[in-house]
Structures are given as C-alpha cells and as structure tokens.
Amino acid sequence: MSAAPPHRPNGQPRIAIVGAGISGIATGVALQRAGFTEFTIYEKAGDYGGTWRDNTYPGLFCDVPSRYYQFTFALNPEWSQLYSPGSEIKDYLAGVARRHGLHHRTRFHAEIVAAEFEDDGWRITTVDGAVDRVDFLMCATGFLHHPNRPDIPGLDEFGGTVMHSARWDHGVDLTGQHVGVIGTGSTGTQLVCALAGEVPELVLFQRTPQWILPTVNRAYSRVSKSVYRWLPALGHLPYAMNRAFFAAFSQGLVHPGRIRKFIQWVVERNLASVEDPELRRKLTPDYQAMCKRLVVSDRFYTAIQRPDVELVTSGIERVEKDAVITVDGARHELDILILATGFDAHAYMRPMAVTGTGGRTLDEAWEDGPRAFEGSMMPGFPNLFMLVGPHSPVANHPLTAVAEAQSARIVEWLRRWRADEFTTIEPTRAAADRYNARMRAAAPDTIWSTGCRSWYLGKDGLPELWPWSPRRFEQMVRSTPELVDYQLGQRVASEK
Numbered sequence: 322m323s324a325a326p327p328h329r330p331n332g333q334p335r336i337a338i339v340g341a342g343i344s345g346i347a348t349g350v351a352l353q354r355a356g357f358t359e360f361t362i363y364e365k366a367g368d369y370g371g372t373w374r375d376n377t378y379p380g381l382f383c384d385v386p387s388r389y390y391q392f393t394f395a396l397n398p399e400w401s402q403l404y405s406p407g408s409e410i411k412d413y414l415a416g417v418a419r420r421h422g423l424h425h426r427t428r429f430h431a432e433i434v435a436a437e438f439e440d441d442g443w444r445i446t447t448v449d450g451a452v453d454r455v456d457f458l459m460c461a462t463g464f465l466h467h468p469n470r471p472d473i474p475g476l477d478e479f480g481g482t483v484m485h486s487a488r489w490d491h492g493v494d495l496t497g498q499h500v501g502v503i504g505t506g507s508t509g510t511q512l513v514c515a516l517a518g519e520v521p522e523l524v525l526f527q528r529t530p531q532w533i534l535p536t537v538n539r540a541y542s543r544v545s546k547s548v549y550r551w552l553p554a555l556g557h558l559p560y561a562m563n564r565a566f567f568a569a570f571s572q573g574l575v576h577p578g579r580i581r582k583f584i585q586w587v588v589e590r591n592l593a594s595v596e597d598p599e600l601r602r603k604l605t606p607d608y609q610a611m612c613k614r615l616v617v618s619d620r621f622y623t624a625i626q627r628p629d630v631e632l633v634t635s636g637i638e639r640v641e642k643d644a645v646i647t648v649d650g651a652r653h654e655l656d657i658l659i660l661a662t663g664f665d666a667h668a669y670m671r672p673m674a675v676t677g678t679g680g681r682t683l684d685e686a687w688e689d690g691p692r693a694f695e696g697s698m699m700p701g702f703p704n705l706f707m708l709v710g711p712h713s714p715v716a717n718h719p720l721t722a723v724a725e726a727q728s729a730r731i732v733e734w735l736r737r738w739r740a741d742e743f744t745t746i747e748p749t750r751a752a753a754d755r756y757n758a759r760m761r762a763a764a765p766d767t768i769w770s771t772g773c774r775s776w777y778l779g780k781d782g783l784p785e786l787w788p789w790s791p792r793r794f795e796q797m798v799r800s801t802p803e804l805v806d807y808q809l810g811q812r813v814a815s816e817k
C-alpha cells in the first residue's frame with residue numbers, strides 16, 4: 322500500500338483539475354486568487370477553450386449575449402457583437418487563462434485516463450502512463466464534449482466527406498459541393514444559416530422541427546468598445562441587466578405560467594413568417610417552445626426558404642456511397658454529409674476510469690444516470706469535486722456564472738482543509754439521496770418534462786438540469802454548508 326499523502330506543511334493541498342475549458346479556467350483562477358498554488362490543469366487537447374475550442378464550424382456563435390457569457394473577474398470590453406462568434410469566445414477564454422498565468426500550471430496533451438481514490442487522496446494516471454498523487458481531484462470536463470455519431474446504416478460506406486460539426490475539417494473545400502446537414506438543433510440551424518447560398522445545394526435532414534426565437538445580433542461600435550475599455554467596471558451593468566432578464570426568462574423554464582405563454586406566442590408569430598403553408602407545416606413542432614433548447618436565430622427561416630435549400634422531413638433509411646436514401650424512397654445525392662447530431666451529454670468525465678472507495682467505479686455509481694450532491698460531489702468519491710456536474714447546467718444561465726459560483730464553494734472547502742477541519746470530504750449517501758429526490762420531485766414542473774426528446778433528459782426520462790431558478794442555485798452554492806450532510810475524514814492524532 323502506498324503512503325498516504327503527508328499533510329502539507331505549507332498548507333497547500335495538491336490538486337488536479339481535469340479540463341481547460343470554462344470551468345477548468347474558472348477553478349484555476351479561483352484557486353490561485355485564494356493562494357492555493359499547487360495545482361495542475363490536465364488537458365487532453367493542445368489549447369484552452371473546451372467546447373469552444375472543439376467547435377469551429379461555420380456560423381458558430383453563442384446565443385447568450387457576450388457581455389453576460391463571460392467571467393465577472395475578466396470583463397471583456399472587446400466583444401465584437403451582442404452574440405459573438407465561437408472563435409472570439411475561444412480566444413477570450415485562452416486570453417483569460419494566459420493573463421492569469423494558468424499556462425504555467427497547465428499540461429496539454431495530458432489526458433487523465435484513470436483516477437483511483439487511495440488512502441486520503443487520488444492516484445491519477447495520464448495517457449502516457451505517468452502516475453501522480455493529489456489530495457483533490459476536480460473534474461471540469463464539461464458535458465457537450467463527446468460527439469454523438471448517429472447509428473445510420475451505411476454511414477461508414479459514404480464515399481464523400483462525413484464530418485461531425487464538433488470536428489470540422491477546415492481542409493474540406495465546400496465550393497461547388499452538394500451538402501447535407503443531419504440535425505436541427507442550435508448547431509444544425511446555425512450551419513444552415515452559414516452555408517445557404519455558399520453551396521449549390523444544401524439539404525437539411527430534419528427528424529424533429531424546432532421552435533425558433535428571433536433575435537437581432539448587432540455589432541458593437543468602436544465608441545462603445547472604447548468606453549468599456551476606458552471604464553472596465555461598466556461591464557458589470559450589462560452583466561447585471563442580462564442576469565435579471567435571464568432570471569425572469571428562467572421562470573418560464575421551471576414553472577408553467579405567463580412567460581411560457583409569451584414565448585410560445587413569439588415563436589408562433591415567427592413561424593408564421595414562413596410563406597409556403599406546406600413548408601410551414603413541416604417546420605411546426607408538436608411540443609411546447611423551450612422543451613428542447615430554444616434555437617435563437619433571425620436568419621434560419623430566411624435560409625430554409627431559399628430555392629437552393631431543401632428541407633427533408635422523411636426519415637433517413639440508409640446512406641449509400643453517394644447518397645442519403647430516405648424512407649419515402651427518395652435518393653438525395655450529396656458530396657458532403659455534416660453530422661449536427663449533438664453530444665453524449667451524460668458522459669461527463671468518462672471515459673476516464675474513476676474508482677472511489679471500496680473499489681466502486683463511477684460507471685457503477687451512475688448505473689441509473691449521473692447524480693451528484695449539489696451538482697458537484699458524490700458519496701463514495703471523497704475529495705472529488707465536479708464543476709458543472711450532473712444537474713448543474715442551469716438552463717440558459719451562462720456556464721461562466723455556474724463555474725464561478727461552484728469554484729468559490731470549492732475554495733471554501735479547501736480553506737477548511739487547510740484549517741485542518743478534515744482530510745477527506747464526501748457527502749453522506751442520505752444527503753445525496755434526499756437532494757436527488759427533491760430534484761426528481763421538481764422535474765415535472767419544468768418545461769423540459771412536457772413531452773419532447775432532448776439531450777436534457779436522462780435514462781429515467783427526467784431532465785438532468787437544475788429544476789429551479791438560477792437565483793436558487795446561487796443561494797445554494799453560496800450558503801454555509803450543513804456539516805451534517807457530509808462525512809469528514811480526519812487524520813489520526815499521531816499524524817498531527
């Protein structure tokens with residue numbers, strides 16, 4: 322048996338952060354600011370940004386306003402637009418990481434393949450076989466990470482190019498190509514808006530129609546940028562305004578009522594702008610607006626009505642060498658197939674092999690789906706924190722805000738560790754069960770449970786999102802923890 326990590330004489334726990342996306346960066350900065358400096362960010366890829374690094378498809382933008390989708394400790398005066406493109410967000414995240422010196426503490430191309438709880442810390446193994454010992458493991462691996470490749474017969478035999486939207490191959494020249502897009506989520510619709518008119522023929526294969534919320538994107542003027550540059554604290558104002566707006570909007574997500582009705586009215590009016598009744602019928606969802614993630618676009622309906630864009634609603638039967646065959650027998654000859662088919666949003670830190678106390682694996686613990694106490698800790702997995710873990714995605718609340726709030730809570734626990742209040746911490750099973758039962762009880766009130774298929778739903782058919790308001794989430798994360806909910810491990814007296 323290897324020796325337990327000695328209590329750090331300098332009060333510095335050793336920490337591994339897995340992932341250098343939004344939440345890994347937020348955690349790194351929070352630790353550093355609190356004086357916890359013995360941490361390493363392990364990143365399997367070669368740069369910062371997480372999903373914003375992986376997704377580089379044409380037309381990618383964030384449907385949450387940039388002056389809200391940013392860290393409060395790094396307000397950016399340079400946003401080009403109300404809804405900025407993905408590349409700008411990726412550059413912002415990498416810039417924050419570098420300005421805070423995280424590059425000195427980041428190991429790129431260092432995927433952690435296994436983590437085992439041993440004594441009172443974690444033994445972690447990277448892909449090159451190197452082993453490290455840390456006191457705390459922080460999983461900041463995101464959830465829109467593992468591309469979902471659809472199981473369509475013949476897809477592997479397609480003679481042209483097939484690419485998933487999150488693995489865009491910029492070496493592929495689309496000029497003169499006949500392109501098919503499979504999937505009508507936020508990604509598929511953004512792709513259609515970007516590619517319509519750029520290729521001679523664009524075919525959108527739609528399994529389920531989407532409600533579309535129209536918004537107008539606008540560029541920020543040079544004057545506005547220089548004002549924010551001159552007085553950076555001004556950035557808190559649009560942040561607070563957006564926060565208030567999204568808080569009101571989120572009421573409609575978690576409770577039936579007027580906001581739901583209003584959004585429904587807006588999206589129906591938007592749909593009415595589609596002129597051809599048959600096309601309009603095909604684009605009409607049979608579920609309530611916001612049940613799936615609402616698509617935000619002021620261009621999609623214009624794009625789909627173009628003569629060089631075709632909407633195909635008959636299901637895909639199979640793919641042949643040069644065509645997609647739909648169940649109505651139609652043959653759609655194409656050169657390029659783009660899979661805008663989303664992600665396995667329930668994998669979280671897997672395929673990393675995580676083993677807690679008593680040899681229990683994460684796969685065993687999550688046999689019925691991902692569960693966590695307060696979205697970030699699990700019984701049987703001491704000293705493991707998840708950032709934006711199960712049930713932490715707080716509707717359209719930006720992940721930057723969720724990650725900031727959760728990392729502040731983690732810092733509080735580390736302070737207690739440094740004060741020698743415990744060596745290991747995990748929630749009790751009873752507390753975790755109570756918490757998850759409350760989640761399940763709240764789920765039926767949410768819009769996500771009103772009868773549609775989406776990546777929000779888990780194995781049990783219930784949404785794996787935070788089922789209450791963003792305010793309640795922040796209150797929970799900022800409240801003083803009830804120690805009765807936790808099992809604290811102490812060093813034996815002789816070690817003190």
Ligand code: NAP
Nearest residue numbers: 382383384471504505506507508509528529614661662663
């Ligand atoms: P998604 O919302 O999960 O949509 C996947 C699409 O692929 C759906 O239309 C789905 O149809 C279709 N699909 C999946 N498997 C299929 C199959 N075998 N045959 C035919 N169609 C299939 O994925 P996404 O569009 O990539 O978006 C995922 C999430 O990423 C979003 O909800 C959002 O949170 C985030 N995102 C955000 C932005 C942003 O602006 N902030 C942009 C892009 C993505 P069904 O609906 O029938 O299942």
